Amino acid sequence: MVRHILHCDMNCFYAAVEMQRHPELRNKPLAVCGSQEERHGIVLTANYIAKPYGVKTGMAIWQARQKCPALVVIPPDMGEYIRFSRMAHEIYEDYTDQIEPFGLDENWLDVTGSVGLFGDPMHIAKEISERIKFELGITASIGVSDNKITAKLGSDYKKPDAITYIGQENYKEVVYPLPVEDLLYVGPATAKKLRAIGISTIGRLAECPVDVLIRRLGKMGAVLHTFANGRDISPVQRTDHIPNIKSVGNSATTPRDLENEADVKLMLYLLAESVCARMRELASRCTTVEIYVRDTRLSSLTRQKKLKAPSCSSQELTEVGMELIRRNYHWDYPIRSIGLRGAGLVEAQESVQLSLYDDDKRRDKWERIDATIDSLRQRYGYMSIRRALLDTDPLLGRINVKDGHTVHPVGFFGG
Template identity: 75%
Template sequence: MARNILHIDQNCFYASVEMQRHPELRGRPLAVCGNQEERHGIVLAANYLAKPFGVKTGMAIWQAKQKCPNLIVLAPDMAEYIRFSKMAREIYADYTDQIEPFGLDEAWLDVTGSAVIAGDAMHIAQEISRRIQFELGLTVSIGVSDNKITAKLGSDYKKPNAITRIEKDNYKEIVYPLPVEDLLYVGPATKENLRRAGITTIGALAESPVEFLHRRLGKMGVILHTFANGRDISPVQTTEYVPTIKSVGNSATTPRDLCNNGDVRLMLLLLAESVCARMRELMSRCTVVEVYVRDTELRSFIRQCKLPSPSCSSAEMADAAYALFLANYHWEKPIRSIGIRGSGIVENGMYEQTSLFPDEQRRERWERIDKAVDDIRHRYGYMSLQRALIYTDPLLGSINPKDDHTIHPVGYFA
């Protein structure tokens, strides 16, 4: 039986919530932006009156104001956005329990089993759209299809406040001419790789030989070929579904630019402590360490390496990340933000190849030390016990990357 899948995208969500809270700002170009003093001074969301001026998500505030001198800039209120997101999901829950969030402002709904009670998928989409506008004062764009990937293409196809149905009878007409980067999981690197092969539209991707795509992109080439042809069997998870955690990471835009290896070493150690503390809370270890670096010109890279054995030692993680950094960064520009991630997560107690050599014994000692530090900080506060290295730079050392870690609308560590 064909499924009925909706993808709902709340239009300019953060900016729309602010206009709902501040009616006097309606009719004026508006952007929700990060805190410049904390060096998060970028546009998180802009309303539709600001976008024609060229104001875009991820743009620096000063650039946005150059393009739109009358731009109203507001600080984000994440608690309020979370509240509106929960209210929207309460509306979705009236139609199905299969609700899979995709960020605060987007969600997939499987309404296949709701047709008998609530009507077909288009009727449900229209009703949800009306209710969101009436009850929350916001607008949504909704894609209607038989799978998640195509439904998201539908919600992106026409904005704001629109419903687009894309199914077998009109799939090629609507989807094939779209740019290949409109397809979920086609990022900048994949887009460039496909462009070099002469593939610039979803239709060209769909009609390319799957063997060629496999040679060029590996397993992801086969997956993207399937998605481009409108085939996706992944289920919409139920509301109670808790995903398996595959990685734990943390990144920070630093209080000042990092200018030397010592600065980087300090920040990686701080971040590794927070990541390893989270892994211990999850009773897990990582097998792969990733490091992320972004310079002052917003150029970035990610590198990773495999650990000899699963670990949640902050010293070992910081050492591995620092070695990756030294091998890949040549100080053309200072560094604005940096991050670290442990992936290939395994549970504590899983079978592993043990060793009697000093490296294994050293890892176990460091993990016991980290656990003791966790206990002290839990009782007396994060700043009650610090490494001596942290005091070499009071500004960088003042960061509490675990307790102060926030999820920003624009993710740079992916």
């Protein structure tokens, strides 16, 4: 049975919402940007008037203003964006309950079972597009296909306010000439590896022998080969589907650059405490620790290590994080932002082989200390009890990483 999948992507979402709220800005170049005071001063999204000047997502505000001196900069209002996202979701629910979010502004819809009620998938896409425009005052681009990956290529193919159908009959004509970076999960690093072996388009990727890709990219090579050939059997998850949480992480752009290991250690303690507290809330322990750093050139590094035994000890996660930093970061430039993640979560109640080794006794002791700290903070507030180390740097030590969360997109693989 052929599936009918839509991918709805609301155009320049944050900027579109702001232009709806502030009609006087509709004809001006506009960008929604993070806080410069908190060193989050980057462009989150820009409208279609600003983009021809070269204003791009992820660009520093000062760079954006160099390219577009008349740029209007607005701080983000996540509460309002969430409200608009929910209103769009209510529109989608009129056509199907199989809706899978990919961030606030993107959703996959499986309308296979709806065509008998509402007409063919292109007709449904047109209705949804018109309703978003009329009811929310913003526009959306919609891709229509028989799978999620190709539907997303369709929504990206033409913007703004467009509907693109990609089926088996026109797949090669539309998709093969596209740059390989347009395919979901081909990021800059993967694209560089592919271009190094002469693969610059999705068509070249689709025609490349899969064993060559596996040698170059590992098992992800086989996945990308399947995607490039327009094959994807992953289901659109139902609205009420709750995926298993496989990892917990936190990151922070620091109020000043981290210049040495002492700075990094302080930040890792803060991050590890919040990550481990979240794991205990989920009654879980992690089996892998991952660190992420981005330097002042905005170049990033990610490394991970498997633990000998599952853990939710902030002390152990910090020590492993420091080990990864010492092995892999060479301090050519200071660090601007840093993250820590506990991955491969298992149930905390899962049976663990008894041990008399000192490392295991130490882990158990630190986990019990962390649990006691959780109880004190729950009763008296986050700042009621802190490590003495944090007072060595008043600027970094006062960061509340547990409550300072950012809204991140939902990952395609559910990780």
